[in-house]
Amino acid sequence: MDHEIRNRPSFANIKLNLSAGESIVAEADAMASMSGTVTMSTRWSGGVMKGIAKRLFGGESMFVNEFTTESEGELILTQPFPGDIECIELKGNTMFLQPGAFIACDPGITLGLGWAGFRMLIGGEGLFRLKVSGEGRVWFGAYGGIFQKEIEDEYVVDTGHLVAYEPSIGVKVGMAGGLFSSFFSGEGLVTRVSGPGRIYMQSRSFDGLAAWTNSHLW
Amino acid sequence: MHETYFTGGVFSSSIDGGRAGADIELAHDAIKASAKDGQLFTLRYSDCNVEMGGFNNKMVFCRNEDRSLTIFTEDKKFSAALAFAAGGLLDDQLQAGKNKVKSDKRSGRNFVLICMVCLVVGLTGLYYGIKIAGSAAVDALPVSVDKQIGRHTFTGMELGGEEIHDPVIVGAMETIVERLAPHAALAGLDYEVHVVRSEQVNAFALPGGIIVVYTGLIEHADQPEQVAGVLAHEISHATLRHGLERVGQSLGVAAAVNLLIGNVEGLVVLGAEVFKLATVNSYSRGQETEADSEGVRMLHAAKIDPLGLAQFFEILKEEGNGLPASLEWISTHPDHQARIINIRGLVAELGPQDYEPLDVDWDDVRRRVDDMN
Incomplete structure (x- = not known):
């Protein structure tokens, strides 16, 4: 199955060409359009309890849709907010995704929910994160552009900009600088990541959008 | 291996x-x-x-x-x-x-702990900040708001008995209030006394100065000073604006928004609803203690023996074993033993005063109340 990420980076969407017998698993409501030859079946995301947990804590849907075709067909998947989409290929390795980032994956990928800890909650990244592992492709989205970085030593990411990271990445949440600069620089808390490993970041943050919108409401 | x-x-x-x-x-x-x-x-x-x-x-x-x-x-x-x-x-x-x-684990744990402590301190500060700001906002409101809330509340209120207009009974209550009124902490209130025929041992004052006394309370008082003690305590709730504080705390943001946009009428309607929903006398423990202190001060200044309040608590304490439902006032004023001690302590701290008896024929008042039953 070949794929193309189109209209990057602002309004990215995934175009997949399914051949006979191929299938793809996607987040509920991710489908924008598809050929009449493609059929969709809905199932709990990893079972009833796991599905509910993903809805409550992982920012994902309780259900996932599996798209398949007996002949061939086209499928367009998208995300609810403007921004880029990235495709990564897992070869038996694991990746953590921030809540709401997951869009689709090959059927060989396992989706799980993991405890991220209070430090991530304080850092504004949520108590839980999605764990994707196995062999196959995973598509995830971000608000704004996506850029990746190989981390060796410590690297600082503002809270709300981390989208995906490998389990080998160490994460600490701390103040951006001293007490004064942390409060008045507008940076507040930041995430300090350390390698080895790869992280994916988004060029915009939802908190930034919310704060900007809020400032124009009064 | x-x-x-x-x-x-x-x-x-x-x-x-x-x-x-x-x-x-x-x-x-x-x-x-x-x-x-x-x-x-x-x-x-x-x-x-x-x-x-x-x-x-x-x-x-x-x-x-x-x-x-x-x-x-x-x-x-x-x-x-x-x-x-x-x-x-x-x-x-x-x-x-x-x-x-x-x-790393230790520093991570410490950071989370510090954040939690900051959160608790911040929330506590916010809570007390809102309370202080609420009090300041209440102080800034004109007395006319108290009167309007009191009037709205009284108009829609089920008093639990028929209002009586016996000139001796009502007159005695008015005499007590007239002695106390000049010494109130808040000027500008219009005092208005209503006497209700009911076995309830109860009395309350609404914001603005509307006072309701039940005949059950008069029946249980041996001396007019004891009723004066209760009324001084209740009037103190009105003069210290405890009702408005309660409205502010119950309505929270709604009250603040109404105050900000100057919608006093909206605040009055909402405030009256709060009073209708809750028991009229359900004040906080702190407010009750404040009303005790202010009541004692008012009685002392009006040259009415403040021990009457403590004596009334003692009467109710003796009669209130098993607490019949009619003893409404004592049920909303708990911990009477501690309060008797507190009131006696407050009286002892006051300077000497020549207490003057109330110009009330208490026997006649009691007889007329008895005749009604």
């Missing part, structure tokens, strides 16, 4: 994408990793640099000198197995890694 095979991963530029899951073997003189794409990687123990960390602080990384190859696993048994397989060659590095992980 230590395990030899583990599941983990490899970082290497020779893998497409730079990473892959791998099966790891601790061989005789090297770590061997078989990546999922079929490539085999070998790292001799003597060339191995060990690091620890990762998201869960449980990951062990074995890296070559230039860091172009990293073999890693999260298996908790790997560390001990690696130390054993390397024959002590990596013990120092493993120990240093463990120390670093411990230190």
Whole structure:
């Protein structure tokens, strides 16, 4: 199955060409359009309890849709907010995704929910994160552009900009600088990541959008 | 016996994408990793640099000198197995890694703890800030708001008995209020006394100065000073604006918004609803203590013996064993023993005063109340 990420980076969407017998698993409501030859079946995301947990804590849907075709067909998947989409290929390795980032994956990928800890909650990244592992492709989205970085030593990411990271990445949440600069620089808390490993970041943050919108409401 | 095979991963530029899951073997003189794409990687123990960390602080990384190859696993048994397989060659590095992980965990825990403490302190500060701001806002409101809330509340109120207009009984209550009124802490209130025929031993004052006395309370009082004590306490709730404070606390943001936009009428309607929903006399413990102190001060200034209030509590305490439902006032004014002591203490602190008896024929008042039953 070949794929193309189109209209990057602002309004990215995934175009997949399914051949006979191929299938793809996607987040509920991710489908924008598809050929009449493609059929969709809905199932709990990893079972009833796991599905509910993903809805409550992982920012994902309780259900996932599996798209398949007996002949061939086209499928367009998208995300609810403007921004880029990235495709990564897992070869038996694991990746953590921030809540709401997951869009689709090959059927060989396992989706799980993991405890991220209070430090991530304080850092504004949520108590839980999605764990994707196995062999196959995973598509995830971000608000704004996506850029990746190989981390060796410590690297600082503002809270709300981390989208995906490998389990080998160490994460600490701390103040951006001293007490004064942390409060008045507008940076507040930041995430300090350390390698080895790869992280994916988004060029915009939802908190930034919310704060900007809020400032124009009064 | 230590395990030899583990599941983990490899970082290497020779893998497409730079990473892959791998099966790891601790061989005789090297770590061997078989990546999922079929490539085999070998790292001799003597060339191995060990690091620890990762998201869960449980990951062990074995890296070559230039860091172009990293073999890693999260298996908790790997560390001990690696130390054993390397024959002590990596013990120092493993120990240093463990120390670093411990230190990171400790600082992480401390950071979370500090954040939690800051959160609790912040929320507590916010709570008291709102309370102080609420009090300040109430102080700034004109007395006319108290009167309007009191009137709205009284109009829609079920008093639980028929209002009586006996000139002697009502007149006696008015005489008491007239003696107290000039010494009230808040000027501008219009006092208005209503007497209701009911067995309830109860009295209350609404914001603005509307006072309701039940005949049950008059029946239980041996002296007019005892009723004066109760009325001074209730009037204090009105003059200290406890009702408005309660409205502010109950309505919270709604009250603040109404105040901000100057919608006093809206506040009045909402405030009256709060009074209708709750028991009229349900004030906080702090407000009750304040009303006791203010009542005693008012009685003393009006030259009415303040011990009447303590005496009335004592009467109710004696009669109130088993607490019949009709003893409404005592049920909304708990801890009477502590309050008797407190009131006596307050009276003892006051300077000397020539108390003057109330110009009321109390026997006549009691007889007329008895005749009604």
